[in-house]
Amino acid sequence: MRADLLSIAAFALAVAAVPLLTASGVVLTFLMMTLYAALLAAAWNVLGGYGGQFSFGHALFFGTGAYVQAIAQLQGGLNPWLALVLACASAGAVGVFVGALSFRYGLKGSYFALVTLAFAEVFRIVALSVPFTGAGVGLMLPLAPGAANFQFADRAGFVWTMLGFVVAALLVTSWLRHSRFGAQLQAVRDNEDAARAVGVSPLRVKLGAIALSSVPTGAAGAFYLQVFQYIDPAIAYGPAVSVEALVAAIVGGLGTLWGPVLGAALLHALAEATRNLFGSLPGLNMVIYGSVLVLVVMFAPRGVFGAGESLRDAWRRR
């Protein structure tokens, strides 16, 4: 626990210092987008890594967060920070609803993955057809720079805000690693019958996990809207976000504290490097994500972080 908290504090200080050392837009944008991917991955890791429930539809929570963030401001006239609370709560509510439906009926593995994918698609089609989401045109957020409006004139403000979200997600992960709830969640992941035999309700812990996973994903959606000031059904509920969340978490290392951050950094560095080499071919990052995922699953099933641990153990045993 102590080691976790110290490493999180060190990470927070190091990342927070970067905008003080450089004003380079390229560096800060890269940092911001990496943190954003790390938040998605860390959130996915709570349910997928510690809970063993693989969602293919985290866009469901991301999109809900983004749309609620937009609609609360545009139609409700809410301050963006208040809207953020509402966005997170709505994403959590959608998570618990989908979780209750799937887990109540014992859906696991690929069945659960398909249900989340299907729900994300349903939400995408609904968002395309109803007026209050702006249908296919999407929603645009008017420019109103200022910290009180959750819009920052420079990237530094977004980097620090995003860092706060990531640190919160890491603290939740650390709590999972050192608490009764986390122990019960991992017990259900590893053997549901054995967990029930010692009094753990699989439904209850899985619902807790999907709530803890969908809330920060909703926050990532709200953040996306505040940065790009535009959302449409394909961005919000399309498969890209779902894939990004799970690939970064799996590549980094499932069920580890730092895996998702590491995975997000690696993938973004890789995407950036290829963009410089090959120009911005559309969809190239998806090709890279897919290839890296295949390689990792084949050669390092516990992710980069897990492979590192195995190497360290092998070195010690030498």
Add this chain to the structure above:
Amino acid sequence: MNAPPAAPLLDASQVSVAFGGLKAVDDASLALRAGVLGALIGPNGAGKTTFFAAVSGFVRPQSGRVLFDGTDVTGWPAERIARAGMARTFQIVQPFAAQTVRENIAVGAHLHEPRRAAALAAAERVAARVGLAQQLDKRASDLTVAGRKRLELARALATRPRLLLLDEVLAGLNPQEVAQMIPVIRGIRDSGVTVLMIEHVMQAVMNLADEVWVLAQGRLIAHGTPAEVTRDARVVEAYLGHGAAARLQRAA
């Protein structure tokens, strides 16, 4: 002055479980008083494990009723029955394979202990009781068969149950390991936990059990002390085949 006979801790009456056309447990009744170490024996496929599953909530009985400490728990989900104080082990061991022995046992301890540090400390004490103290930091998947059986026992014990259902915790152990486990199980009973064990190792049953029930083809065919039950002609026939009792009689 005689105390009135205490109500049994576990009272299963006329429990039946069918899988399709197969009646795995057929109208079985069993009442176990508190503090007793009971054994449930019978040939392979007799329905012993299914009976355990019905009592502990993993399978819903088609008919019959299960009372635990006077409460009707028939049809309760397994986790609710576990919280009420009935713990079980699995014949086919079910460890949380990727986790250490300490973490495995702590999941059981967490049933009554919300704090992580206290649950881990409780896990160490339970591990010492079942002889796993040297292996606390091993992964469950790295344990031997005997180690995994001990782990099953430890995890169930860590929930501080009033009734412990042990499903063949001695199977697959060599004679030396069996001899080590017998005092452990007796110690659990002596600490006040009521135990019902499914067992094939007759040496252990004769040694440990106060009362024995015999299940054959889903039906309870005998009940008594270990000595009574092993003399019972129906029991001998259930194990050795029709006519075996008579042949044994002639041979003697």
